[in-house]
Each structure stands twice: as structure tokens, then as C-alpha cells.
Amino acid sequence: MTLLTVIVLGALLICAVATCIAKDLLVSVIIFLAYSLLMSILWILLQSPDLAITEAAVGAGVTGILFFITLKKLHAIKVKNDEEKDR
Amino acid sequence: MGDILSLLWTHLDVTVAILLFGIGFTTLLLHHNLIKKIIGLNIMETATFLFLTSQGFIAGRAAPVLAEGAAAAGYVNPIPSGLVLTGIVVSVSVTAVMLALTIRLYRRYHTLDIDSMTLMMKGEDE
Amino acid sequence: MQLVQNVPFFSIMLAMISAVVTPVLPRRAAKWLSVGMVSAVVCLHIWFLPFMLSFGGSYNYMMGHFPAPWGNELRAGLLETVIALALSIVMLLSQLSGMNKLQRQIDTPKQGLFYVMCNLIMAGMLTLTYTNDLFTAYVFIEIMALSSCALMMARQVGHTMVASMRYMILSLLGSGLILIAIALTYNLTGHLLMENIHAVIARYAANGAYALPISVIIGLFIAGIAIKCGVFPFHMWLPDAYGYSTSAASAVLSSVVSKAYFFLLVKIFYRVIGIDVVLSDMALNLMLVLGVLSMILGSIGAIRCLDIRRMVAYSSVSQMGYLFAWIGLGSDVGVAAAMFHLVVHALCKSMLFLSVSPLCDASGDSKRFVDLRGAGYRYVIPGIAFSLGAMSMVGIPVLGGFFSKIFFAEAAISGAGWVRITLLAALALSTLLNAFYFMHTVLGLYRKPREGFVRQPFIKSRLTAVTLSVFGAVNLAIGFFAKDIINLITTGIQNLA
Amino acid sequence: MKKKIADILRQRFYGDESPLDEDMIASLGEQPQGLTRSSNEALEALEGVRELRVQRAQEQEHEMYRQIHAWSYSSGVKIIQRLYRILSAVTCFGIVMFLLWTVNTLPPFGDPGNPDNNEVAARYVELGPGETGAVNMVTGMILDYRAFDTFGEATVLFTAACSALFLLKLHDHKDGKPTKTWLEAEYDDRFHEPKNDQILQFAAKLLTPVVLLFGFYVVLNGHITPGGGFSGGAIMGAGLILYLNAYGFKKTERFFTYRTFQWVTFAALLSYAGLKSYSFYTGANHLESGVSLGVPGNILSAGFILPLNICVGLVVMCTMYVFYTLIRKGGV
Structure with missing residues (x-):
């Protein structure tokens, strides 16, 4: 058990709690991406480079992109809806 | 008590995995917001994976x-x-499908809160 | 190895490949490919069943060049064959019978995708039935969850969308619990193949090691599968999902998907953990409690409905409760009764769902009981099919449901102490409630229509009539051959361990 | 309060997308009429009285439901929700505590003598290169020893893509003309997404080839170095998404349309199924497969693993890209 592992584990816990209590959805998603990156570091420490590269590409990469585009889309729907309401 | 703590310390990875699982599980079950629920789901699954990898x-x-x-x-x-x-x-x-569903539901009900969605859905019925 | 022994593998691959091929086909071809695939699977199994009967035991089928603890495996035995055959027949008849309604209810360009999902559910069902590997089971549980969510929301109205969101959330909680259970199992034993895990756990059980983790594993598996089957506290999504999706989807979801999950649980008990370990474990009581609660509360929910499809959906909750409660009883007789009821209920509930939708068409597209009066005269064959199914669910003699009630009662009597009393009381109460709501409905179908009811023209489909007649015949046959089937199942359960 | 919001939202909604489906419209049309009684036959009169009684009972029942609804919109739903939340919180806490307690009784962390470090793992590591031809044992394991799982996994991606298509795909007319919704989606997309952003386009011009090349490298070297079809496919998918973001749908449609997705997934999954069916069939029937494994460590080695990795990589790439486009615009 190295010191680095302990630090990463602690940071993971902090990130998870922060994601869940953050008020803003965008902030929450960004913290979640940090969580994924920490997880991939942890996986390197646990000697599973395959998982690390997959998590970095899928968890921190594509999942993040999907979350962002969803938030953007939701915002677009909301804007459109508000415009219609004003009319 | 000290015993248990030292035991948990020797299983530190697994302990953290279980705690993360708990955080994710609680978010998935209790948070109103669908996006938060999906993030909770992701945390829960990665925690399970951490448990397996360790x-x-x-x-x-x-x-x-x-x-x-x-x-x-x-x-x-x-x-x-x-x-x-x-x-x-x-x-x-699974995350992608949930996000797609969320968009459809938002387009229809204009909310991300699953409980108010259910209320509106029941309203349609009357 | 003879050619016929490849049947499980051929069926699974056939289903998977037709799922992959379907998206590039035109819509009509997609439909007939799916139907053709399911009928091919049924035919293969009809070829396979006599072989399994003469073969006696069971055998393992290597998926690849590596034997048991290293590679994936399938396992074929008598019980698996019977269940797979029954569920494939249900699938075939549901697809054929719901076809016309489906064409009217689902957007035309999306119908091809509907059949992709049907094929995937078929593949998932076959794999969950035949697999000998816990992790394969997990992967296919996820396939089933995603594709049943898609089936649910194929008809996109508010109810089905919200229901499928709720279903996804609960179902993923269930998957999470199952995955943790698999991880714990792997941690304790170091294997993923069912027989190897069983050997190690039997060794632990003999010298009393790791008693707590094994209990936890059993509890997690029960909770996970219970969530996915929609028994009582987890049934919130079920009435909306089954009540508003297209009829073929409701039939497939209630009869094929939840039954496949349940059979997986039985397989885990017998082949992974070992039935003697499970039976002496406290965690089994969880199943009993969940089962009894959902038997009673599901029936009460059904009585409170004003709408026929929601009623049938709630009745599904209560019938899943029977299965859970009698596994929870903790004896081989109980498991045999539950397996028999699984087959009967799969055939019966799909017939109910499929006969309800033509009846509703005949009543001016209304699902309310008031409008359904006299529908039995307006559309004869679905009326007869519905009455047959309802009578079987209530337990009128000679039909399948009657025998399953008898087997349930026999099994409950062989139980001990308060479990026996609880189960017998629950069985009596639930049968009474069943009889109340089902007979009420059937009598309503043959009453005079309410005054002011204007008969509207509706499309009678020959295909639906023919398949519903076949459905009825199969249900009658189940009652007729009940003794043989229960014998098959009892032998199958002995082979399973 | 919630009721009010619901009403407002619903009223707005009746406009563009009617939440009433056919069943409901049909039931709206038939308001229960007052009963007229035919005077002649006593039997019918009796029937009529019964009808009346039943109807009254039903009305009472309806009234009861309406009251329950009214109650549930105001205070009832709050009480029930709070109860439900407290119960769920207790359940979650219970599950976590229970699992923590269980974890303490498990075998120790990182110990070579644990039950999971048994003959299975030993054989994978010792005989793996000889039996599968792969040097990276994780790839060797998932694509050869346990290839059926991995086929299931690729199918999960396919299932998810089909479910997303079900939910979000907007369809053209039969004669190829775009529909109104499609045009609206196109307009919205142009309105909300970046237009000819110079910095982004320059960065994309530099990065996209590198990202795609790296992804392809990871896929091809899956059996030698860490990585493989899944990670490489995700990287390539991310590269495509970057290109799309910089240049918009006009450019990407030249080489990636819905048909591309259909046919690539179809071909990749079908060849996966074909190759693996062959080796499952030969394996189970104890036949020789006749595939040469080559020298472990070379790029052209490891039998089926290299083509399988490419298939998986293509499926993952297409699926990731399609997820993105579906969420963004509702079509490829």
C-alpha cells in the first residue's frame, strides 16, 4: 500500500461526494470526469493498464462528451421552449 | 472498534470501493434529478469495477x-x-441509453425531476 | 459428440446473427426473419427434446477450445430444454399474434428495430437458460435489460417512457447488486464456471468457512433478481409498462423476460451455490417474505384497477410472487411446483395480454371494463382465449393453473411449522382474490353492452384468430399432460444439481 | 403547486405534441349517457336497475379515485415520498454497512495465496502465449478463452445503439425529402453549435489524424501491448466526434452516414459471429481449427485475435459516434 494509492483513494471519495452534492449539473459532470481520471490512475497503480487506457478513453472521454452534449441539448430545448412561451 | 478499523485499513481498496458503491447507490435511488441519477449509476458501476480489480x-x-x-x-x-x-x-x-431517454422525457415534460414527471403522466390519464 | 448436441449453440447463434442482420433488411423481411428464426429454434428444440430424454443426464458444451475452468461453456440438461422450448413457443405465438396491432401502434420506420429487440431477447433468454458461466449470465442480463427497455417504449406514449425510465433505474440497481455478488463469488472461489464454484463452496460449507459472505451472496442474488422480475416493493414501473406498451411487447416482457431471470436464479441456487447450502440459509426467508407480500398485494392492486390491461399486469406481480414464495419454502417439491407454474404462467399470461388487445379493439379502442361489456360476443375467439386464460389462472380443473395450484398446495403441506400455515393461507387468500377479479372480468365480457354503446367497425385479423386458437390449444394440452410435465421437471431438477 | 405547474406545462403541450394517444381520445368521445328505460319488459327493467346501480357504484369509485388523486397531489404525496426516501436511505445505509462487515471476513488484499489466484489464472499466464498467441494476456483471455462473453459485450453496444435509435432517430420521408421535424432539428443544430470556429478547426485539422492513427494503433496492437478493440475504438470515435464538432455535419456526411453505420456494424458483428462460431463449433466437437498462431509478439500473430480486435474496434467507433450524433441532432 503506497502513499500514492491512499491519496488517490481519498481523492476518489471526495470527488464522489462532491459530484453528488454539487448544485450545478455542469460542475457535477466535470467533477465526475475528474473522478474517472483518478480511477484510471488507480488502475495503473493496481497493475491493470488495459483498464486504465479503456477508462481514460471511455469513462473520462466519451462518457464526458455524451454528458456535455446532453446538457447542451437540454439547454437548447429549454431556450426554445421559453421563446415559445414569450411569443 | 480499533480491531475493525485496522481490518478495514488492510482492506482499504475494497472498503473505499464499498463506500463509493454506497454513494452511487444512494444517488441513483434518492436524487430527484435524472442527470444526477445517471452520474450516480456511473459511480456505482466504477466502484464495483474497483472492487473486482482489487x-x-x-x-x-x-x-x-x-x-x-x-x-x-x-x-x-x-x-x-x-x-x-x-x-x-x-x-x-447503459449511460448512453439513459441519456437518450432523459432527452425524450425532457422534451415531453420539461423537467428532469422524475417525481413531477410521474405526476404529469398521471394527469394525462384523467 | 453428435450433431443434435449442438442445438443449444445453434439456437443462440441463430438468434444473435439474425439480430445483427435485421437492421440492414427492409421491414417486411425483418419481420419474417424474426418469426422464421424463432420457429427454427422451436423446431430445433422439438428435435432436441427426445434426444435429451433418451440421453438421461446432462452434458457440457465447450464454447471454444478450452475446457471447464478456462473457457466459456454451455450446459444442456432436461430442465433447460423444457424451459427453453416453452419460452420459445411463447415468443413465437406472441410475435405472430401481436403483429397486426404492432403495425398500427409503432412508427413504420421503427418496426425493424422492434424485431431486432425481439431477436436479442430471444438470444438472451436462450443464453440465460443454457449458460454454465456466471459472467456470461451478467452480460446477457444487461442485453435483456436494454432490449426490454426498448420493447417497453416501442410505443412512445408518456406512460411507457416514464415507466421505462423507472425500469432502467431499478434494473440497473439490480444489475449492480448482481455484479457485486458475482465479484464476491469470484473473490471467494476464484472461478466463474458454475460447477467449479459449486465445488469450492461445498468445500467451504463442509468446514464452515466464509459463512457470512456466502449468505450475503445469496441475499444479493435474490434481491437483484427480485428487482428485475418486478415483485412487490419493486413493481412501480410494471403496470404502466405492461399496460400501455404494444401487446406483443407486454406478452414477451411478462412471459419471456421475467421467466428467464427467474430460471437463472433457480440455476444459481442449484448449480452455483448448491441447494443444500441455500436451503439451510437465512437469506432464503427474504424470498418467502417478498413472495407472500407480492402475492397478496399484487392481487389487491389488480382488484383496484378500472382498466383491463393494468389488471392483467398487476396479476403478473402476484403470480411472480407465487414463484418466489415457493422457492422460499425451501424444498425440492416447492421448486418443482414453481417450475411447473413458470411454464403454465408463461403460456397463460402471454395469451391473456394478446387476447385483451383485440377485445379492446372490438370495444372502440377502450380498455375500461364498462366499455368491454359484451366484447366476448363481438369478437369470439379472443373472448374464448381470455376466458380460458382467466380460468386457468383462477385454477378451474383440467386447466394448467389448476394443477399448479394443486402442486403448490402439496408442496406447502410438506413444509414445516409457520411457513406451512403462512403459505397455505396466502395461497387460499390469493386464489380467492384471483377468482374475484378474473371471474368478474370474464362475466363482464359476456354481458349486454352498456346502453348507449355504439358498435364501431374494427379490423378482424385472421392471423390473430389462428394464433390465439393455437395458444388456447397449447394451454389445454398443458392441463392434459400435467402429470408428464411435472415428471419431466422433477427429473430435470434432479439432473440440475 | 406541482399541480399548477403540471397544468401549465400540459396546456402548452397540447399544442405541438398531443399527449393523448388513441385510447384516450376514444374514451373521451363516449361520455356516459343517462339511462333510458324501455317500458315494456320487466326483465329489461330489472337489468336497467342493476345497470344503474353498477353505474352509481362506478361513479362512486371514480369519485374516490379523484379524491385520492387530489390528496396525492397535495399533502399525501409528500408524506409518502418522505417515507419512501427515509426507507431507501436506511436500506442504502444498511447495505453498505452489511457489505463493509462482509468485506472484513474476505481474504486479505494483494496476497498471492488468495483463493482467486488459482490454477485458472496460472494457466492463463503460463500457457497463454502458446495457446492463444497473444502476449497481452488480458486480450488473450477476453478474445480467446472467454470469447463468448466478449461477443455478448459487443452485442450490448449494438443493443444500446439500437435503443438510442429507437428513441431519438428522426426519419426522412419515403421519397427522400426531409420532414418538418428533421428540418427543425437541422436548424436548431446550426443555431446552437459553433460555426466555423477558426481555432477549433485548426486544432481539429492537426489533431484528428493523430487521434485516429493512435486509435488504430491501439486496436492493431491489442494482443501485444495494453489496449485493444474497446479502448482503440473509443479513441477513434472520439476523433470522429472532434472532427464533427469542428466542421459540422456537412463534411462528415461525405464519409459517414446512417448507412455507413448500418453496414459497418453489420459487417463487423457478422464477421465476429462467423469467426467465433467456427472456433466454438470446432472446439466443442473436438475438431482441429487449423488456425496458425504465429510467433507471439509479432503483429501478424495470435490467430483470430487481430481480426476480432478490428471488428470490435469498428463496432465501438461507430457506436460512440452514433450516440453523439443522435443526442446532438437526432440522426447521423
Whole structure:
């Protein structure tokens, strides 16, 4: 058990709690991406480079992109809806 | 009490995995907001994967990419890594489907709160 | 190895490949490919069943060049064959019978995708039935969850969308619990193949090691599968999902998907953990409690409904409760009764769902009981099919449901102490409630229509009539051959361990 | 309060997308009429009285439901929700505590003598290169020893893509003309997404080839170095998404349309199924497969693993890209 592992584990816990209590959805998603990156570091420490590269590409990469585009889309729907309401 | 704490310390990875699982599970079950629920789901699944991976780890051994002439006893267990690889892909596909559903529901009900959605749905029925 | 022994593998691959091929086909071809695939699977199994009967035991089928603890495996035995055959027949008849309604209810360009999902559910069902590997089971549970969510929301109205969101959330909680259970199992035993895990756990049980983790594993598996089957506290999504999706989807979801999950649980008990370990474990009581609660509360929910499809959906909750409660009883007789009821209920509930939708068409597209009066005269064959199914669910003699009630009662009597009393009381109460709501409905179907009811023209489909007649015949046959089927199942359960 | 919001939202909604489906419209049309009684036959009169009674009972029942609804909109739903939340919180806490307690009784962390470091893992590591031809044992395991799982996994991606298509795909007319919704989606997309952003386009011009090349490298070297179809496919998918973001749909449609997705997934999954069916069939029937494994460590080695990795990589790439486009615009 190295010191680095302990630090990463602690940071993971902090990130998870922060994601869940953050008020803003965008902030929450960004913290979640940090969580994924920490997880991939942890996986390197646990000697599973395959998982690390997959998590970095899928968890921190594509999942993040999907979350962002969803938030953007939701915002677009909301804007459109508000415009219609004003009319 | 001290006993239990020291035991938890020796199982630190697994303990953290269980705690993360709890955080994710609670968010998935209790948070109103759908996006938060999906993030909770992701946290829960990665925690499970951490739990699985930590079982393959053997202190002082290397990743299972075999080098010529090295002894077989020098590598960690490759099975959990393979299983988790499968799991990660499952989790991203589930996330994508949930996000798609969220967009459809938002387009229809203009809210991300599942309880008010249910109320509006019941309202349609009357 | 003879050619016939490849049947499980051929069926699974056939289903998977037709799922992959379907998206590039035109819509009509997609439909007939799916139907053709399911009928091919049924035919293969009809070829396979006599072989399994003469073969006696069971055998393992290597998926690849590596034997048991290293590679994936399938396992074929008598019980698996019977269940797979029954569920494939249900699938075939549901697809054929719901076809016309489906064409009207689902957007035309999306119908091809509907059949992709049907094929995937078929593949998942076959794999969950035949697999000998816990992790394969997990992967296919996820396939089933995603594709049943898609089936649910194929008809996109508010109810089905919200229901499928709720279903996804609960179902993923269930998957999470199952995955943790698999991880714990792997941690304790170091294997993923069912027989190897069983050997190690039997060794632990003999010297009393790791008693707590094994209990936890059993509890997690029960909770996970219970969530996915929609028994009582987890049934919130079920009435909306089954009540508003297209009829073929409701039939497939209630009869194929939840039954496949349940059979997986039985397989885990027998082949992974070992039935003697499970039976002496406290965690089994969880199943009993969940089962009894959902038997009673599901029936009460059904009585409170004003709408026929929601009623049938709630009745599904209560019938899943029977299965859970009698596994929870903790004896081989109970398991045999539950397996028999699984087959009967799969055939019966799909017939109910499929006969309800033509009846509703005949009543001016209304699902309310008031409008359904006299529908039995307006559309004869679905009326008869519905009455047959309802009578079987209530337990009118000679039909399948009657025998399953008898087997349930026999099994409950062989139980001990308060479990026996609880189960017998629950069985009596639930049968009474069943009889109340089902007979009320059937009598309503043959009453005079309410005054002011204007008969509207509706499309009678020959295909639906023919398949519903076949459905009825199959249900009658189940009652007729009940003794043989229960014998098959009892032998199958002995082979399973 | 919630009721009010619901009403407002619903009223707005009746406009563009009617939440009433056919069943409901049909039931709206038939308001229960007052009963007229035919005077002649006593039997019918009796029937009529019964009808009346039943109807009254039903009305009472309806009234009861309406009251329950009214109650549930105001205070009832709050009480029930709070109860439900407290119960769920207790359940979650219970599950976590229970699992923590269980974890303490498990075998120790990182110990070589644990039950999971048994003959299975040992054989993978010792005989793996000889039996599968792969040097990276994780890839060797998932694509050869346990290839059926991995086929299931690729199918999960396919299932998810189909479900997303079900939910979000906007369809053209039969004669190829775009529909109104499609045009609206196109307009919205142009309105909300970046237009000819110079910095982004320059960065994309530099990065996209590198990212795609790296992804392809990871896929091809899956059996030698860490990585493989899944990670490489995700990287390539991310590269495509970057290109799309910089240049918009006009450019990407030249080489990636819905048909591309259909046919690539179809071909990749079908060849996966074909190759693996062959080796499952030969394996189970104890036939020789006749595939040469080559020298472990070379790029052209490891039998089926290299083509399988490419298939998986293509499926993952297409699926990731399609997820993105579906969420963004509702079509490829």
C-alpha cells in the first residue's frame, strides 16, 4: 500500500461526494470526469493498464462528451421552449 | 472498534470501493434529478469495477503483458481486468441509453425531476 | 459428440446473427426473419427434446477450445430444454399474434428495430437458460435489460417512457447488486464456471468457512433478481409498462423476460451455490417474505384497477410472487411446483395480454371494463382465449393453473411449522382474490353492452384468430399432460444439481 | 403547486405534441349517457336497475379515485415520498454497512495465496502465449478463452445503439425529402453549435489524424501491448466526434452516414459471429481449427485475435459516434 494509492483513494471519495452534492449539473459532470481520471490512475497503480487506457478513453472521454452534449441539448430545448412561451 | 478499523485499513481498496458503491447507490435511488441519477449509476458501476480489480492485484507483481524469459509467478491475475473491461463497455452503453431517454422525457415534460414527471403522466390519464 | 448436441449453440447463434442482420433488411423481411428464426429454434428444440430424454443426464458444451475452468461453456440438461422450448413457443405465438396491432401502434420506420429487440431477447433468454458461466449470465442480463427497455417504449406514449425510465433505474440497481455478488463469488472461489464454484463452496460449507459472505451472496442474488422480475416493493414501473406498451411487447416482457431471470436464479441456487447450502440459509426467508407480500398485494392492486390491461399486469406481480414464495419454502417439491407454474404462467399470461388487445379493439379502442361489456360476443375467439386464460389462472380443473395450484398446495403441506400455515393461507387468500377479479372480468365480457354503446367497425385479423386458437390449444394440452410435465421437471431438477 | 405547474406545462403541450394517444381520445368521445328505460319488459327493467346501480357504484369509485388523486397531489404525496426516501436511505445505509462487515471476513488484499489466484489464472499466464498467441494476456483471455462473453459485450453496444435509435432517430420521408421535424432539428443544430470556429478547426485539422492513427494503433496492437478493440475504438470515435464538432455535419456526411453505420456494424458483428462460431463449433466437437498462431509478439500473430480486435474496434467507433450524433441532432 503506497502513499500514492491512499491519496488517490481519498481523492476518489471526495470527488464522489462532491459530484453528488454539487448544485450545478455542469460542475457535477466535470467533477465526475475528474473522478474517472483518478480511477484510471488507480488502475495503473493496481497493475491493470488495459483498464486504465479503456477508462481514460471511455469513462473520462466519451462518457464526458455524451454528458456535455446532453446538457447542451437540454439547454437548447429549454431556450426554445421559453421563446415559445414569450411569443 | 480499533480491531475493525485496522481490518478495514488492510482492506482499504475494497472498503473505499464499498463506500463509493454506497454513494452511487444512494444517488441513483434518492436524487430527484435524472442527470444526477445517471452520474450516480456511473459511480456505482466504477466502484464495483474497483472492487473486482482489487481482487486481481498481487503485491509486487507486474501487469500481465508477458515478457520473454520472465517467470510466470511475476504477474498479477488477468481475469478481473478482462471482466472489468467488459463491464466498462456495458456501463457506457447503459449511460448512453439513459441519456437518450432523459432527452425524450425532457422534451415531453420539461423537467428532469422524475417525481413531477410521474405526476404529469398521471394527469394525462384523467 | 453428435450433431443434435449442438442445438443449444445453434439456437443462440441463430438468434444473435439474425439480430445483427435485421437492421440492414427492409421491414417486411425483418419481420419474417424474426418469426422464421424463432420457429427454427422451436423446431430445433422439438428435435432436441427426445434426444435429451433418451440421453438421461446432462452434458457440457465447450464454447471454444478450452475446457471447464478456462473457457466459456454451455450446459444442456432436461430442465433447460423444457424451459427453453416453452419460452420459445411463447415468443413465437406472441410475435405472430401481436403483429397486426404492432403495425398500427409503432412508427413504420421503427418496426425493424422492434424485431431486432425481439431477436436479442430471444438470444438472451436462450443464453440465460443454457449458460454454465456466471459472467456470461451478467452480460446477457444487461442485453435483456436494454432490449426490454426498448420493447417497453416501442410505443412512445408518456406512460411507457416514464415507466421505462423507472425500469432502467431499478434494473440497473439490480444489475449492480448482481455484479457485486458475482465479484464476491469470484473473490471467494476464484472461478466463474458454475460447477467449479459449486465445488469450492461445498468445500467451504463442509468446514464452515466464509459463512457470512456466502449468505450475503445469496441475499444479493435474490434481491437483484427480485428487482428485475418486478415483485412487490419493486413493481412501480410494471403496470404502466405492461399496460400501455404494444401487446406483443407486454406478452414477451411478462412471459419471456421475467421467466428467464427467474430460471437463472433457480440455476444459481442449484448449480452455483448448491441447494443444500441455500436451503439451510437465512437469506432464503427474504424470498418467502417478498413472495407472500407480492402475492397478496399484487392481487389487491389488480382488484383496484378500472382498466383491463393494468389488471392483467398487476396479476403478473402476484403470480411472480407465487414463484418466489415457493422457492422460499425451501424444498425440492416447492421448486418443482414453481417450475411447473413458470411454464403454465408463461403460456397463460402471454395469451391473456394478446387476447385483451383485440377485445379492446372490438370495444372502440377502450380498455375500461364498462366499455368491454359484451366484447366476448363481438369478437369470439379472443373472448374464448381470455376466458380460458382467466380460468386457468383462477385454477378451474383440467386447466394448467389448476394443477399448479394443486402442486403448490402439496408442496406447502410438506413444509414445516409457520411457513406451512403462512403459505397455505396466502395461497387460499390469493386464489380467492384471483377468482374475484378474473371471474368478474370474464362475466363482464359476456354481458349486454352498456346502453348507449355504439358498435364501431374494427379490423378482424385472421392471423390473430389462428394464433390465439393455437395458444388456447397449447394451454389445454398443458392441463392434459400435467402429470408428464411435472415428471419431466422433477427429473430435470434432479439432473440440475 | 406541482399541480399548477403540471397544468401549465400540459396546456402548452397540447399544442405541438398531443399527449393523448388513441385510447384516450376514444374514451373521451363516449361520455356516459343517462339511462333510458324501455317500458315494456320487466326483465329489461330489472337489468336497467342493476345497470344503474353498477353505474352509481362506478361513479362512486371514480369519485374516490379523484379524491385520492387530489390528496396525492397535495399533502399525501409528500408524506409518502418522505417515507419512501427515509426507507431507501436506511436500506442504502444498511447495505453498505452489511457489505463493509462482509468485506472484513474476505481474504486479505494483494496476497498471492488468495483463493482467486488459482490454477485458472496460472494457466492463463503460463500457457497463454502458446495457446492463444497473444502476449497481452488480458486480450488473450477476453478474445480467446472467454470469447463468448466478449461477443455478448459487443452485442450490448449494438443493443444500446439500437435503443438510442429507437428513441431519438428522426426519419426522412419515403421519397427522400426531409420532414418538418428533421428540418427543425437541422436548424436548431446550426443555431446552437459553433460555426466555423477558426481555432477549433485548426486544432481539429492537426489533431484528428493523430487521434485516429493512435486509435488504430491501439486496436492493431491489442494482443501485444495494453489496449485493444474497446479502448482503440473509443479513441477513434472520439476523433470522429472532434472532427464533427469542428466542421459540422456537412463534411462528415461525405464519409459517414446512417448507412455507413448500418453496414459497418453489420459487417463487423457478422464477421465476429462467423469467426467465433467456427472456433466454438470446432472446439466443442473436438475438431482441429487449423488456425496458425504465429510467433507471439509479432503483429501478424495470435490467430483470430487481430481480426476480432478490428471488428470490435469498428463496432465501438461507430457506436460512440452514433450516440453523439443522435443526442446532438437526432440522426447521423
